Amino acid sequence: MPGISSVKLNTFTRCRDKATEFALGLIGTKKNPNPTIKSEKLNHTIEWIGKNLSSAENRLILGASALLSQPFIDAANKDVDKDTRKISICRTVAKIIAGTLTGYTIRKLCIKSIDAFTKLPEQIKPNMKFKKMRKALTPNGVKSVTDELVQYKNAFGTILGLVVMTFTNFLIDAPLTKYLTNLFAKIGGVNNERNK
Amino acid sequence: MNAINKLFSKSKDLIFTKFGPNPAKMLIVTGVLGWALSSAAQVVAILVNDKIPKEQKMFLVPQEICDGAINVASFFIVTSAIKRFASKLVSTGKLANVNIRKFLNKNPLIDNAGNKVIVGKNLNIENLPDYHLIKDDYKKFKNGIDVVGMTVGSILSCNIITPLLRNKLAAKRQQTYIAKNTTYKVPRISMDDYRNISAAKFGGLKI
Numbered sequence: 347m348p349g350i351s352s353v354k355l356n357t358f359t360r361c362r363d364k365a366t367e368f369a370l371g372l373i374g375t376k377k378n379p380n381p382t383i384k385s386e387k388l389n390h391t392i393e394w395i396g397k398n399l400s401s402a403e404n405r406l407i408l409g410a411s412a413l414l415s416q417p418f419i420d421a422a423n424k425d426v427d428k429d430t431r432k433i434s435i436c437r438t439v440a441k442i443i444a445g446t447l448t449g450y451t452i453r454k455l456c457i458k459s460i461d462a463f464t465k466l467p468e469q470i471k472p473n474m475k476f477k478k479m480r481k482a483l484t485p486n487g488v489k490s491v492t493d494e495l496v497q498y499k500n501a502f503g504t505i506l507g508l509v510v511m512t513f514t515n516f517l518i519d520a521p522l523t524k525y526l527t528n529l530f531a532k533i534g535g536v537n538n539e540r541n542k
Numbered sequence: 543m544n545a546i547n548k549l550f551s552k553s554k555d556l557i558f559t560k561f562g563p564n565p566a567k568m569l570i571v572t573g574v575l576g577w578a579l580s581s582a583a584q585v586v587a588i589l590v591n592d593k594i595p596k597e598q599k600m601f602l603v604p605q606e607i608c609d610g611a612i613n614v615a616s617f618f619i620v621t622s623a624i625k626r627f628a629s630k631l632v633s634t635g636k637l638a639n640v641n642i643r644k645f646l647n648k649n650p651l652i653d654n655a656g657n658k659v660i661v662g663k664n665l666n667i668e669n670l671p672d673y674h675l676i677k678d679d680y681k682k683f684k685n686g687i688d689v690v691g692m693t694v695g696s697i698l699s700c701n702i703i704t705p706l707l708r709n710k711l712a713a714k715r716q717q718t719y720i721a722k723n724t725t726y727k728v729p730r731i732s733m734d735d736y737r738n739i740s741a742a743k744f745g746g747l748k749i
Contacts, residue, residue, distance in 0.1 A: 362626075365623075366630050369627050370631065370662060373631065373637065380635060380638070381637055382637075382639065382640060383637070383638070389639045391686075392683060392690065393682040393685075396565060396683075396686030396687075397565075397682070397686075399565070401572055401573075404573075404692075404693060408696060408697060408701065411697045411701050412701045415702055419702070419706060423709045423713065425710065425713030425714075425717075426712075426713050483554060484554075485554045485557075485558035492562075493681075493682075493685075494558065494562030495558075495562065497568060498558045500561075500568065501561035501572065502554075502557055504572040505575070508572060508575055508579055511579070516583065
């Protein structure tokens with residue numbers, strides 16, 4: 347059995363590598379097969395994204411782009427009747443707004459909380475509260491604030507945020523989604539008696 | 543207490559070493575975790591809801607698990623494929639900034655093992671003998687492109703592919719359900735009820 351699995355895995359890896367190679371071949375032109383980013387501004391933006399874009403900002407981008415795509419996908423869904431389609435659009439928009447608001451806020455707060463307890467000794471000021479706990483989450487052997495430490499705080503904060511959101515999903519998202527769905531249905535004149 | 547402290551300390555170090563140098567990987571892993579937890583929470587909510595009859599639970603729980611699997615699989619497959627492509631763009635030197643391009647043009651393209659490598663094909667900048675000279679510039683640029691790739695991937699999977707798949711699946715389920723009830727002529731669920739369940743089921747709440 348392990349033989350069969352490894353053959354399947356090798357085939358998968360080969361196909362994946364071929365697909366990546368093919369996609370790489372599509373980039374660039376005959377004249378300039380390997381493009382170079384010459385704009386200093388663009389280069390700084392790319393580096394800034396790599397350093398600063400945490401899961402909270404990622405959730406915000408996902409939410410904004412969801413508003414531009416998902417309602418239209420629901421509107422084009424001819425597999426369900428008109429009423430279901432209308433109410434699903436209202437619910438989708440409500441869900442995106444509720445999910446993005448809570449998702450962004452909780453992630454951001456959790457990352458901030460982790461940051462507050464991931465301090466280096468020189469960052470602890472005399473007027474700070476809970477001085478003893480400020481180093482509680484700092485990884486072992488870290489001597490200075492590096493990009494890796496920033497990403498560590500983002501990762502730890504996001505994991506904490508996911509645990510918190512398992513509960514807020516029901517406590518905040520679900521009721522807020524229901525409220526907004528009814529509100530949008532009312533504004534749009536959709537028959538939504540059963541959802542009230 | 544000592545064992546808990548050790549475990550906590552190990553977890554911190556694991557997060558630091560795995561995600562510290564690779565923010566895009568962190569976003570993918572936490573994204574998958576988010577979808578999985580979200581679906582698990584929906585399943586638990588159905589299971590503990592006294593207002594849902596047992597018969598409906600038997601239908602709703604597998605449906606929710608199926609939706610969760612689609613969400614997780616689509617997110618993981620699409621996002622990691624695009625992130626991988628973005629990574630390869632930079633590591634093979636196909637896409638570079640001015641400093642990396644200068645480095646590639648100046649240095650002989652022979653890797654640590656002594657093999658001749660080609661830009662955009664089999665080159666891995668990290669395997670070049672003088673890699674340490676460009677490491678900082680390269681890492682910053684690569685992390686940025688990785689995160690851009692991951693973000694594009696997650697927009698594609700979460701906002702386009704997954705909703706399309708879910709709508710198709712939900713409509714199929716609705717038709718099967720109605721057909722089943724018509725055959726037996728025992729309306730176990732009204733159309734209105736189904737509409738509500740169906741509308742509520744167009745995707746789990748993404749956390």
